[in-house]
Amino acid sequence: MPGAKILKTMSSATCNGDEHSLKNWQPQWHIDKLRIGNFVCIGAESIILLGGNNTHRNDWFSNYPFMEHIVDSYQSKGDTVIEDGVWIGMRSMILPGIRLGEGCVIAAGSVVVKDVPPYTIVGGNPAKPIKTRFPENIIKELLKLKIYDLPEQDVEKLQKQLCASDIQALKQAVKQLRTQTPSSKLSN
Numbered sequence: 001m002p003g004a005k006i007l008k009t010m011s012s013a014t015c016n017g018d019e020h021s022l023k024n025w026q027p028q029w030h031i032d033k034l035r036i037g038n039f040v041c042i043g044a045e046s047i048i049l050l051g052g053n054n055t056h057r058n059d060w061f062s063n064y065p066f067m068e069h070i071v072d073s074y075q076s077k078g079d080t081v082i083e084d085g086v087w088i089g090m091r092s093m094i095l096p097g098i099r100l101g102e103g104c105v106i107a108a109g110s111v112v113v114k115d116v117p118p119y120t121i122v123g124g125n126p127a128k129p130i131k132t133r134f135p136e137n138i139i140k141e142l143l144k145l146k147i148y149d150l151p152e153q154d155v156e157k158l159q160k161q162l163c164a165s166d167i168q169a170l171k172q173a174v175k176q177l178r179t180q181t182p183s184s185k186l187s188n
């Protein structure tokens, strides 16, 4: 990687670990990001794991991250994205590079290894779909409304309709808001 070097103050394989890395390591590759949307709830003791394969190559005979081969040992899994309105249940683990779709729910204690579609509840290890929160046509309508693209104060104004399940009432309220707030990013 251009301009990036491992400082070889300690080169032995026995010297890996946070104490060494935090002082001597410069990123050798693109660092993945964690993107968290708005109105997201994350249960206590949940873990969002980043860092691709964490330099452990299971297609190599040894998955130990030897410093001499550390650059080749990294495989990115991309950014982790938690979209707006997601609820992550307590003690869940989200593996690297996962996208949690708008309004999805991660059941307590789940290990999420695949992307979760919007407004879907998943659970278990590995987490599998349990059910959707609403019928498919309602989910489509919700996504089309792009509620969370509204300015925060507008979302606050929608509390009455958001804390209910009447899609027509929500659509009407959003439409009204959009008329009042032309700057809103709503598309319908």
Ligand SMILES: CC(C)(COP(=O)(O)OP(=O)(O)OC[C@H]1O[C@@H](n2cnc3c(N)ncnc32)[C@H](O)[C@@H]1OP(=O)(O)O)[C@@H](O)C(=O)NCCC(=O)NCCS
Residues within 6 Å of the ligand: 041, 042, 043, 044, 088, 089, 090, 091, 105, 106, 107, 108, 109, 110, 121, 123, 124, 130
């Ligand atoms: C996911 C959750 C919201 C589902 O609640 P619910 O809609 O009332 O669903 P139910 O309890 O009726 O369960 C529905 C199914 O999901 C399963 N399920 C529920 N929780 C589960 C979990 N944590 N892991 C795996 N499966 C789970 C149930 O066994 C049931 O399966 P079945 O249909 O085969 O019998 C809830 O179980 C949960 O995990 N909430 C998170 C609580 C939490 O972490 N709170 C603290 C942070 S704020």
